[in-house]
Amino acid sequence: MSNFILETRELTKEFKGFTAVNKVNLNVRQGHIHALIGPNGAGKTTCFNLLTKFLAPTAGAIVFNGKDITDAHPARIARMGVIRSFQISAVFPHLTVLQNVRIGLQRQLGTTFHFWRSERTLDQLNGRAMALLAEVDLESFADTITADMPYGRKRALEIATTLAMEPELMLLDEPTQGMGHEDVHRVTELIKKVSAGRTILMVEHNMSVVSGICDRISVLQRGAMLAEGSYAEVSTNPQVMEAYMGSEAAELAGAHG
Numbered sequence: 001m002s003n004f005i006l007e008t009r010e011l012t013k014e015f016k017g018f019t020a021v022n023k024v025n026l027n028v029r030q031g032h033i034h035a036l037i038g039p040n041g042a043g044k045t046t047c048f049n050l051l052t053k054f055l056a057p058t059a060g061a062i063v064f065n066g067k068d069i070t071d072a073h074p075a076r077i078a079r080m081g082v083i084r085s086f087q088i089s090a091v092f093p094h095l096t097v098l099q100n101v102r103i104g105l106q107r108q109l110g111t112t113f114h115f116w117r118s119e120r121t122l123d124q125l126n127g128r129a130m131a132l133l134a135e136v137d138l139e140s141f142a143d144t145i146t147a148d149m150p151y152g153r154k155r156a157l158e159i160a161t162t163l164a165m166e167p168e169l170m171l172l173d174e175p176t177q178g179m180g181h182e183d184v185h186r187v188t189e190l191i192k193k194v195s196a197g198r199t200i201l202m203v204e205h206n207m208s209v210v211s212g213i214c215d216r217i218s219v220l221q222r223g224a225m226l227a228e229g230s231y232a233e234v235s236t237n238p239q240v241m242e243a244y245m246g247s248e249a250a251e252l253a254g255a256h257g
């Protein structure tokens, strides 16, 4: 048995004759922070949509923990522990931070409504919600209305609501997108912290984030896998450098120093 938590085999997605994902073999090792990078339009988000079964593949297979999940329903995949942040766990801006995490927990624990009527269960729920907030350094924001928090903190809350779903494999699509330097740093540290005991697959354009926290990197180009390896390996790969020609080439090299 391999120690890959996630494997795709010749995974393919066509949109009306256009191949967005082309025979991709992706191997994600248990416990790793694995980056999926590539130029705009390379097929990264489409890959994520295939992995969470938001889209059905045209061909190929997806294997999670040794089980073929190619035909599993999205809800079943989520129950197995494959959770995509910023999708299932969208937060409600007008509720407090604590209320949002509680909703995430209630969603995880099911819909048997009467179950929640007992005081004891509610206390347990609050205790677990506060523990999750502590994990993402948001304890002091528990009673803050979510909309009133800075952007980076909202992202931290989204990670907390994702943790409420008890992910084994977390999928993060551009977690630092649109952030200022300070928030990028905070969220990067947070991803590193919550990766303990979990596996993370993330799409990330910021190469200093990738080089800083990712154990392994897969590079997509025009739907196909161009390279896979450590940051040192992929960033010096001539094909990868060529794929990143132009504005992003400097970015790729810049993350070294």
Ligand SMILES: Nc1ncnc2c1ncn2[C@@H]1O[C@H](COP(=O)(O)OP(=O)(O)OP(=O)(O)O)[C@@H](O)[C@H]1O
Pocket (backbone or CB within 6 Å): 015, 018, 020, 038, 039, 040, 041, 042, 043, 044, 045, 046, 047
């Ligand atoms: N539903 C769709 N129908 C048709 N074409 C699509 C669809 N979704 C994506 N595509 C195309 O597939 C290709 C890959 O798109 P995708 O969003 O996966 O790229 P990406 O790597 O996530 O890019 P970015 O870095 O810009 O987020 C693009 O050419 C896109 O236009």
Ligand SMILES: [Mg+2]
Pocket (backbone or CB within 6 Å): 044, 045, 046
């Ligand atoms: Mg994308």
